[in-house]
Amino acid sequence: MTQEIIISGFGGQGVLSMGKILAYAGLMEDKEVTWMPAYGPEQRGGTANVTVIVSDEPVSSPILSSFDTAIVLNQPSLEKFEPKVKPGGTLIYDSYGINVPPTRKDINVYCIDAMDTAAQMNMIKVFNMMVLGGLLKIHPVVSLESVLKALRKTLPERHHNLIPMNEEALRTGMSIIKPA
Amino acid sequence: MDKEVTLMKGNEAIAHAAIRCGCDGYFGYPITPQSEVLETLAAEKPWETTGMVVLQAESEVASINMVYGGAGTGKKVMTSSSSPGVSLMQEGISYMAGAELPCLVVNVSRGGPGLGTIQPSQADYFQTVKGGGHGDYRLITLAPASVQEMADFVDLAFELAFRYRNPAMILSDGAIGQMMEKVVLPPFKPRRTEEEIMKECPWATTGRKGMRKPNIITSLELRSEEMEKINIRIQSKYREIEAKEVRFEEYMTGDADYLIVAFGSAARISKKVISIAREQGLKVGLLRPITLWPFPSKRIAELASKVKGILSLEINAGQMVEDIRMAVEGKTPVEWYGRLGGIIPEPEEVVAQLKKLFI
Amino acid sequence: MTKEEIIQPENLVYKKPELLNDTPMHYCPGCSHGVVHKLVAEVIAEMGMQEKTIAISPVGCAVFAYKYIDVDWQEAAHGRAPALASAIKRLWPDRLVFTYQGDGDLACIGTGETIHALNRGENITIIFINNAIYGMTGGQMAPTTLLGMKTATCPYGREPALHGYPLKVTEIAATLQGTCYVTRQSVQSVAAILKAKKAIRKAFEYSMQGKGSNLVEIVSTCNTNWRMSPVKANQWMEENMFPFYPLGDLKDNG
Missing domain, CATH: 3.40.50.970 (Thiamin diphosphate (ThDP)-binding fold, Pyr/PP domains)
Structure with missing residues (x-):
């Protein structure tokens, strides 16, 4: 199995770290993983995106023309990556940043109101984990346990008190994602 | 462990x-x-x-x-x-x-x-x-x-x-x-x-321990006859490296009708290109130079006589393609494809180019 | 009395330093380099550092310094000697590491490397021969060339509007926190030579004690490119260089 995922949004939304946690979780499951950021000044305020590939086989190209799954968190990202989802693939978007929803009929489109939910629950900091939870509900690329293990591994010790909040966000994301 | x-x-x-x-x-x-x-x-x-x-x-x-x-x-x-x-x-x-x-x-x-x-x-x-x-x-x-x-x-x-x-x-x-x-x-x-450094690198400037002859590190030699000798010696070292240190990886070259030569990121993209191309019935293989110098000219020349065409996939305007052409000596068509300015070619686009250039 | 009778140990009043070998120097007669080479060779031997010295020669007249003083040498690219010295000293902290550079090398193309090595407080010594001209390439204007001084590239005399002002690197060095000892010396008389030797020794000792970086400028002559006799050149230096480049210690934190 190979899942080629693009995660795209505004810099500061935690796009890169969401990808990193996903890649780490893949590592925990002894899968092959590649995390390829669009790096540079885009990280600061502009659009940020990261390609994450989780696979049972060695990963060939880290640069892809099309994706199994696209997670888009703002309008420019939707416009850029909706056409790049493989037919039969998955598009996940957060309606908070999207004015013109996706139109393709040959892909599975899901909506997750993570930004609004996170704001209501006072969990903006872990908004990205909510989105990741949504992805895991649709495509269990890795298990929730592996994600929690990855968090323990990547978060500095002094932030381990935040892991329960991250877990809550992941579970919330799983429950609020719905077909668009 | x-x-x-x-x-x-x-x-x-x-x-x-x-x-x-x-x-x-x-x-x-x-x-x-x-x-x-x-x-x-x-x-x-x-x-x-x-x-x-x-x-x-x-x-x-x-x-x-x-x-x-x-x-x-x-x-x-x-x-x-x-x-x-x-x-x-x-x-x-x-x-x-x-x-x-x-x-x-x-x-x-x-x-x-x-x-x-x-x-x-x-x-x-x-x-x-x-x-x-x-x-x-x-x-x-x-x-x-x-x-x-x-x-x-x-x-x-x-x-x-x-x-x-x-x-x-x-x-x-x-x-x-x-x-x-x-x-x-x-x-x-x-x-x-x-001690190990002094033993392994007797030429190194470590201080004249035991009042050995002073070591001098320099690239300067104003006498042309001497400078030519130094150059000849260095060149013979390069020939030895070319003979002994060529490294490359081959991927699905056994039955390949077309060969991609690519290094680094371009080689990673090429593997994806090959899987897409093979799904479409195109037998493509990859030679990935691991040493860019010394260059695997000999192996490329051998493969050149077995394939119908070679694509040099590079993230530049076509540089390594010159070395491939020199190795191939006209035995088979050698083409280049790449993207410039920091854009990385995407696998599907390379497959399309392969077809356009060779078929 | 025959020559053989005169050459006896008890009659010895002066001898060439043991680290100075017999290779004929390429320096012009009257040049200050030979004297400074001798002082460096003497100080290394007197400190007992013959087996622990790594020296760096510049591009310029002293490029071949490695041919004359029998220690380990590296020849650097133009201006880069302080970068080499920084790395060498950090990798071999118990070695005596110094650079020997002219004003073109140090104060022009290598200003960046010089200032930064000094400012990092590398435990090295920089010996800086300032003769206000490019000697090796045939007498062109240096950053240290005095106003009004004629060179091959300012044949009508250095003018601020055309060429800018002479640069006082040693004064700059004295303001840097990383420097321990910054001094300006000369070698035109026995008294001056003795003082210069003391300065070199002090700088080398501070560098071995890990007290920071040290700069010893030697105001020097280039009688060939100044187009003067050696005696006249020394006189010209005293009258024109010393007022602008005053001698003495600028900083001694040792």
């Missing part, structure tokens, strides 16, 4: 591998997309563990000359930079080739010319393998295609550099430098002791 598998960026892997392979000193200057090398070293504080020196220099010019100084004393020293910074280092690299000093220079290259872009590029191929500085010299050049190879090639580059007393280059790019993959870091090797 189980192998320690970890997830890290290519740039971070370079830093960890340097500490582990017994590197004595790193001298560098920040530039995107390679700054994580110095940042990782600074965070790891190897001066407290292995005793490795880490110094942020005032410029790339200073960095490479610090490397010259350290290398001249027989120490295992290195620097890293990205394209514009590596241009600044060319003076020092030429001097080191002239003085026959072993060292490692890592280029995590980006698009040029000039300040260009910070996105990945392979446009420094000519600079690296044809000699970016002045004079007749060559750099032993390794081209990693994964984070694992970023880690593995540090020790290999030092080994080759010391075996031939010649600078070695790891030519990578922003994609390999910035992406995270699984990596098994090499085991720790102790740094060499002073």
Whole structure:
């Protein structure tokens, strides 16, 4: 199995770290993983995106023309990556940043109101984990346990008190994602 | 102990591998997309563990000359930079080739010319393998295609550099430098002791212990007859490297009707290209030069007589294609495809080009 | 009395330093380099550092310094000697590491390397021969060339509007936190030579004690390119160089 995922949004939304946690979780499951950021000044305020590939086989190209799954968190990202989802693939978007929803009929489109939910629950900091939870509900690329293990591994010790909040966000994301 | 598998960026892997392979000193200057090398070293504080020196220099010019100084004393020293910074280092690299000093220079290259872009590029191929500085010299050049190879090639580059007393280059790019993959870091090797250095590098300027004859590190020889002799000797060393140190990887070349030659990131893309092309019934294989110099000309020539066409896939305007054409000598059509300015060609686009160029 | 009778140990009043070998120097008669080489060779031997010295020669007249003083040497690219020295000293902290550079090498193309090595407080010594001209390439204007002074590239005399002002690197060095000892000396008389030797020794000792970086400027002559006799050149130096480049210690934190 190979899942080629693009995660795209505004810099500061935690796009890169969401990808990193996903890649780490893949590592925990002894899968092959590649995390390829669009790096540079885009990280600061502009659009940020990261390609994450989780696979049972060695990963060939880290640069892809099309994706199994696209997670888009703002309008420019939707416009850029909706056409790049493989037919039969998955598009996940957060309606908070999207004015013109996706139109393709040959892909599975899901909506997750993570930004609004996170704001209501006072969990903006872990908004990205909510989105990741949504992805895991649709495509269990890795298990929730592996994600929690990855968090323990990547978060500095002094932030381990935040892991329960991250877990809550992941579970919330799983429950609020719905077909668009 | 189980192998320690970890997830890290290519740039971070370079830093960890340097500490582990017994590197004595790193001298560098920040530039995107390679700054994580110095940042990782600074965070790891190897001066407290292995005793490795880490110094942020005032410029790339200073960095490479610090490397010259350290290398001249027989120490295992290195620097890293990205394209514009590596241009600044060319003076020092030429001097080191002239003085026959072993060292490692890592280029995590980006698009040029000039300040260009910070996105990945392979446009420094000519600079690296044809000699970016002045004079007749060559750099032993390794081209990693994964984070694992970023880690593995540090020790290999030092080994080759010391075996031939010649600078070695790891030519990578922003994609390999910035992406995270699984990596098994090499085991720790102790740094060499002073006695070991003096024994292994009797030419090094370590101080005249025992009032031995003074050692002089220089690339200067004003008498042309002598300078020609030095050049001839260095050239014969290059011929030996060409005979012994060619490294490459072949992927699905056995039944291939078409061959892609690509290195680094472009080789990774090529593997995807091959799987797409084969699904469409096109038998494509890959030859990935691991050493860009010495270049696998011989093997490319052999494969040239078996395939209907060769595509040089490069993230530049067509540089390595010249070396492929020289190797192939017209036996089969050789074409180039690539993207410029920091854009990486996407697999489907390359498949389309393959069909357009050859079928 | 025969020559053989005169050459007896008890009659010895002066001998060439043991580290100075018999290679004929390429320096012009009257040049200050030979004297400074001798002082450096003497100080290394007197400190017992023959087996622990790594020296760096510049590009310029002293490029071949490695041919004359029998210690380990590296020859640097133009201006880069302090970068080499920085790395060498950090990698070999118990070695005596010094650079020997002229004003073109140090104060022009190598200003960056010089200032930064000094400012980092590298435990090295920089010996800086300032003769206000490019000697090796045939007498062109240096950053240290005095106003009004004629050279091949300012044949009508250095003018601020055309060429800018002479640079006082040693004064700059004295302001840097990383420097321990900054001094300006000369070698035109026995008294001056003795003082210069003391300064070199002090600088080398501070560098071995890890007290920071040290700069010893030697105001020198280039009688060939100044187009003067050696005696006249020394006189000209005293009258014109010393007022602008005053002798003495600028800083001694040792």
